[in-house]
Amino acid sequence: MMPAPTTATGLDAYLDAAARCGGAVAPLLEVLRATPPARLLPLPGSGRTAERFRGLARIAAVDVTAARVIEPHLDAVAILAEADAPEPGQGTTWGVFAAEAPDAVLLACPEQDRWALRGRKPWCSLAGRLTSALVTAATPDGGRRMFAVSLGAPGVTAEPARWVARGLSEVVSGPVDFDRTPARPVGGDGWYLDRPGFRWGAIGVAACWWGGCLPVVDALIARTRKRPDDAIPAARTGELYRRLDAGRLALEDAAARIDEDRVADAAVLAHAVRGTIADAVVATLDAAREVLGPAALAFDEDLARRCADLELYVSQYHRGRDDASLAGHLAGGLLGW
Template sequence: MLAAVTDDRFERLQKQYGDDLALAALVEAGADRLPLPGAGETLKRWRALAAVAAHDLSLVKLFEGHTDALAILAELGGDAPDGSLWATWCAEPPDARVAFEAHRDFSRSIADSASSLSPTNAASPTLRLHGTKAWCSGAASVTHAVVSGWNAAGEPCLAAVSMQQPGVTVTEQGWHAVGMAGSASVDVRFDGAHATQLGQPGDYTRRTGFWHGGAGIAACWYGGAWGIARAVHERSGGSKAPHRLAHLGAIDVALAGAAAVLRESAEWIDTHRDADAQAVAMRARLVVEHAAEEVIHHAGRALGAGPLCRDARFARAMADLPVFLRQSHAERDLASLGALALESKAASWML
């Protein structure tokens, strides 16, 4: 495995590409070969996600989806060819579901580049995909995707699909937000596109890596909040304005608490690799979500309208992060975590 993103490596890429840094450049540099979650270096993986997020939240949306797809492929027995750009599209809104049709007669070799198939285990079932997939980040730029859908028995399944084949249409529909506009999260239509099944029905949420990946989203949110906080810090150098300093203090409290929870969560996941990490992941996500909202609130009040109107990077981050945070299910997630808390001992809250 290639080295994960280091601060020095990412700084070099950032200086080389600036605002033009894209997923393809990260992949070409080998920056996508992160430690797998739960393999002993989860915090290193999350630091890489946070570093990309602090630079550009739309970019980390694509980067996280790509690296999550690689982790899913590793867990469920798939492969990714060198230089391929992946996405993970597993949102399941009721009005956009993809049907997986078994296709037993499809026997072309996975290694045949003309097949347009995703390069996964040739022994895996082959499928045809039908329907529209929503929230497909980076659809116009990726080469492959891990897609969720439903088989004829009504079971949830995963498949690896090549985007470079007939039967795949990237639309311009499904995204109107200003925030996270760079993620280009549009609808994709599948009309009989070939795909390869990953794992068994139900494996997407049943596998231990599901909640590991869910916790990794919190690292992206944290990186976005850290990037905003860094701008406040840089613009507050030498300031003696008590209100600005108070806002900076509030930002420090929010980020310090969130960072502590992320470090603790990463250690727990590495120590309990095969355990159910739902409570750990949900707690990390909710703590970081709250901290990020605090950072957004205090950053705007600390700096006023000037940077929001004249600093493109800061303004973009302030618009992007609230949209990205809505990947959380808010009170529904709080209720789920509360139910898990009832099942555990209150002593777990003790120092």
């Protein structure tokens, strides 16, 4: 079930680093710094969205940490392109810090001819290792706006995080403090969340989840072939194939709709695709435990790390809240039929 090879140029070096990284972030960031963003994957809505989703899935199939590192970098590139902002230069690595928390408030304050950020931003993945980020902050009139910042600028402090996660162990996500940090606006108030590209980025994350499952399914297929008379592994493997094939079809359909500009509600599309794939990830992890068993999870380094990475990665999907949000966008009629 390996995804079809992407034809995007410039991706091979990253895939090679992903195959060798063993969950380490440094070699992945090194390749990103050396590669112009345009040579990684196409932008969403460019007519090659399926190639973008396949590329993300392909990276995750090699290494989930690699997908977790490159996806926000590529999302930042897409956001800047959608805002008609300058493309990130070679030598930069980007994150997107848009999480909110009640005990962490980040304010954007106009100061003479510039904006400055003051306050704290939570859940800033790799903030101490990236060069740049797109950050959401509250504006004086109560809006929420995105800003581009250099993480090496004065006033930026990536706070140490007590990161004890077994999955994505080097993708540390801690708070960042900003103290009168110069920032460049990207879009107006509300633009970041209101644009369709916000949803296309969310589907790109789901493509990573999907690709991360494939080696686990391959291991299940191998186990089934070794024990052809055991119906339980065969049943679980067949079920997973159905679930992941449904996810593949959902990704392909979403890409086609995005490129052909025939999406009635971007939120409905994104929620449906993400939910379908998140369910498949949960089923994949359950099958790994039940069919491959504790021996595989205890002694197979690659499989154990992949399962741990996937479990943490897919936890950013909030099933109940996201399904409730999906219901709120439905206008009636199943899929418009």
